Each structure stands twice: as structure tokens, then as C-alpha cells.
Amino acid sequence: MTSKGIDHSGLTFRQDYFGDLEAWQALVDLLKDTFDIDIGPLQEMGGPDPSSMPFGWFDRDGLLAANLSAFAMPLVINGRTLNAAAFQSGAVRPPWRGRGLYRDLTRKALAWCEEMGFEAIALYTDKPSLYEPYGFRSLALHAYSGKAPAASKAQTPARRLDPLDAADLTLLRAALKAREPASDVLAVCQSAAMFLINTQLDPGVRVSWMEQEQAAIAWKTEPPGRLILLDIVTADIPSLTSIIGALDIEPDAVDMLFCPDKLGWNGEARSLDGHTHFMIRTPGAITFDRPAMLSPMADF
Ligand SMILES: CC(C)(COP(=O)(O)OP(=O)(O)OC[C@H]1O[C@@H](n2cnc3c(N)ncnc32)[C@H](O)[C@@H]1OP(=O)(O)O)[C@@H](O)C(=O)NCCC(=O)NCCS
Secondary structure (H helix, E strand, O other): OOOOOOOOOOOEEEEOOOOOHHHHHHHHHHHHHHHOOOOHHHHHHOOOOOOOEEEEEEOOOOOEEEEEEEEEOOEEEOOEEEOEEEEEEEEEOHHHOOOOHHHHHHHHHHHHHHHHOOOEEEEEEOOHHHOHHHOOEEEOOEEEEEEOOOOOOOOOOOEEEOOOOHHHHHHHHHHHHHOOOOOOOEEEOOOHHHHHHHHHHOOOOEEEEEOOOOEEEEEEOOOOOEEEEEEEEOOOOOOHHHHHHHHOOOOOEEEEOOOOOOOOOOOEEEEOOOOOEEEEEOOOOOOOOOOOOOOHHHOO
16 A cells, blocks of 8 residues: 555445434444544434535444545634535544545545535544645634623523423524524534534533523533523524523623624633634635634534
């Protein structure tokens, strides 16, 4: 094998395999074994993003040896909607590493994105050098922290949603479909599947429903006294004061894990250096108009 070759002996290539539930389960197993995350519950929540295009090498027993998936993830960056794709679920099982399988899958996924006409591709990684040769560049991420504003008391307090409950899931999916981006600086346009699975991956995440505003708020309080605002899913973003009022909490401080340009509140931007890299591949360089990060509920 040359340094840029591929050794796929004993393996079969498949793409677009999510319709086959055994192959889907093989991906669930690969991600559990590699990253210790369980995307299994996604099937109960409407399934993976319908635009998903997985690329994988399977062994004779149906074990997934290597995978990389692409999906459409339209983004708003600096007020402009970008027809972007994202890469996720990139992993190769240890016995098959160093054979060029990941390089092969990366090239296949890039070719698919080109064919589909995406303007940009985004990904998260702790290994940026893996993607730099393909033109991906890391963007600096910032959260916002500051004093909590006084709450404006809500007539009706928000109620907790359980995304695994059928009625709550229907409500949440409708809100995700109708949502406006949570920020004009950096946000996903929809990305419903990622939001839903992220409610399950971190047990600390709560989702509360503001009935009057028709808004779902993803949040945490860790440690007590700090409101960590993760995302807001609605067609018309309410102010932070009314959100705090509806959540019926009295935090001293707020951490906002997306740019607060639509919230009527301003914290101090705090660099997330050392955090997983958010990389993007675009024809031109991107600089955010304001420090920003993508909501963790869009994490993929
Ligand atoms: C990282 C990983 C996907 C590489 O898979 P692989 O099949 O062994 O990679 P390949 O043999 O196809 O090598 C592809 C290229 O990546 C480079 N590479 C391999 N492992 C790397 C690592 N850990 N860090 C940086 N670069 C790496 C190789 O040198 C090769 O470079 P080249 O194309 O210039 O020759 C695999 O080790 C893995 O699954 N790791 C755990 C999960 C993970 O980190 N996933 C990706 C993060 S998003």
C-alpha cells in the first residue's frame, strides 16, 4: 500500500444505508464503542436527519469498521443563510486504523457535498490536523457570561417538556420546524434531529415550554444560581427577562452558549479555547461580526 492508498480487504463499502435498521444499529454500536455516546434514542424521536448521507465500510458480519456521515445543516452566519453541510460520526475501529479508510471516506463525503452544491461544510473535532489538508479552518468560539437581569414575572410559568413523550415531541418538532435562528451571528436554521438527540445525551439538559410565546428553552442550572442557556426554539425570540420569569428561577448569573444578539442582554464574551474545534470549509475566510459559538443543542 502506498502512503495515500487504501487497504479495504474484507470490507464492503455502503452509502446511504440508514434505511437498513441493522446497518443503522452498526453505526450506533460504532459510536458507542468509539465515543461512548448513544444515538439509539434518535429512532424514537423521528430518526436521523432526513438529509443524512452516511458512508461506511462494513465487514462480513455487518460490523461497521469505518464511517463518516454528511447531512445538510443550513447555517446563519453574520446575517446570511449559508447552504451548509456538516460532517459527523467520523470513526474507524482500532483494528482497521492506518489503512487509509478515513481518508477514503473523507474524499467520498467531500465529493458528495460538491455534487449537492453545498456552499460550506462544518464539523467538530479534537483533531483539526485531520481536516486542515482539505481546507477546513478552525473558528474561535466564545460563550457569554454576566449578571442575570431581573426577571419579569410570567403569567403562566413554563412547563417542562419530555422529548420522549409523544405529545411533547410533536410540539417540539413543530417548534423546531418553525424556528428562527437563535442568533444572526452564528446559528443553525433548523437541525431538529441534533436538538432532539442532544436533549438525551446530557442528562442535565432541561427543555421548558413557554406557552404564550410558543418557545422551547433548553437550559441547565449548574451550579445552582447560574442559568446556563443552551438554545431557544421559537419563531419569535423572547427577551432574557421574560425567559427567566417563565422558568421561575432567580439566578445571579447567566452563561449563554450562543451569541445573545436577539436576547436583549449583553454578557461578556469568554473564549472557549481548549474546547473541541469547530471547523468550516468555505470558499472565503469567515470572521464573525461578534464573538459567537454554535448552541450545544446543535452539536453534532
Ligand atoms: C482519526 C481516525 C478517524 C483516523 O482513521 P484512519 O482510518 O486510521 O485514518 P487513515 O488511515 O485514513 O488516515 C487518514 C489521514 O489522517 C491522518 N491521521 C490518522 N490518525 C490521525 C490522528 N489521530 N490525528 C491526526 N491525523 C491522523 C493520517 O496520517 C492520514 O494522513 P494522510 O491522508 O496525509 O496520509 C481514527 O483513528 C479514529 O476513529 N479515531 C477515534 C475517533 C476520532 O478521533 N474520530 C475523528 C474525530 S472527528
